[in-house]
Amino acid sequence: FCLLNPxxxxxxxxxxxxxxxxxxxxSFKLPYCIIRLCNVYGPRQHIEKVIPTFITNVLQGEKLKIHGDGKQIRHYLYVDDVINAIDIILNKGKPKMIYNIGTSNELNVLDIAKYIxxxxxxxQQLDDITSYVKARSFTEKRYCTTTSGLIKSLGWKEQVTFD
Structure with missing residues (x-):
């Protein structure tokens, strides 16, 4: 059980x-399960997301826009690991369960910029190509998803690290 507190x-x-x-x-006696994911990255990711935006900006010689101080922490999970987790849940999971799919890839925005x-x-030096803007009023300092024992018990394990 996980208490939701949006x-x-x-x-x-x-x-x-x-x-x-x-x-x-x-109500309608339908099978369901709920899958909670962290931030997913990989090929064909929407361009407005932080990783493809930073890559594009660096390649085009543009500044990297950082909201707030850049120390907001998130988990990043590679798309192939997500696909594998969903496949396992569809084939081995139990109805009415909640599956948290997380990762050990905990990074802040500045770490991502340096890595890219x-x-x-x-x-280029990070300080030379970053532009700090006001933080969004609803941005949480840390938003991470811990992998539940349920998905681990089905045999899922993260395969791709952020490196």
């Missing part, structure tokens, strides 16, 4: 969606 409008809509799925499942500069062999 602290911003986006989190509230996600919590509402979970309750809607559960209520339909229970390093991987793209950029000789």
């Amino acid at each position: 602290l911003n409008p986006y989190a509230a809509t996600v919590a509402a969606a979970e309750f809607l799925v559960k209520s339909y499942g229970e 500069l390093e991987k793209l062999h950029s000789n």
Whole structure:
């Protein structure tokens, strides 16, 4: 059991969606499970997300826009690991369960920017190419998903680290 405590409008809509799925499942005797994910990254990710945005900006010589101090911590899970987890849940999971799919890849925005500069062999210094803007009013300092024992018991394990 996990008590939901959404602290911003986006989190509230996600919590509402979970309750809607559960209520339909229970009301109409439909099988369901709920999968909670952390931030997913990988090929064909939406360009407005932090990783593809930073890569594009570095390659185009543009500044990296950092909201707040850049120390907001998030978990990042590679898309292939997510696909594998969902496949395992579909084939081995039990109905009416909640599966948390997390990772050990805990990074802040500045770590991601430094990593991208390093991987793209950029000789630019982070301080020279960052532009700090006001933090979003609803940004949490730390948002991470811990992998539940349920998904581990089905045999899932993260395969790709952020490195």
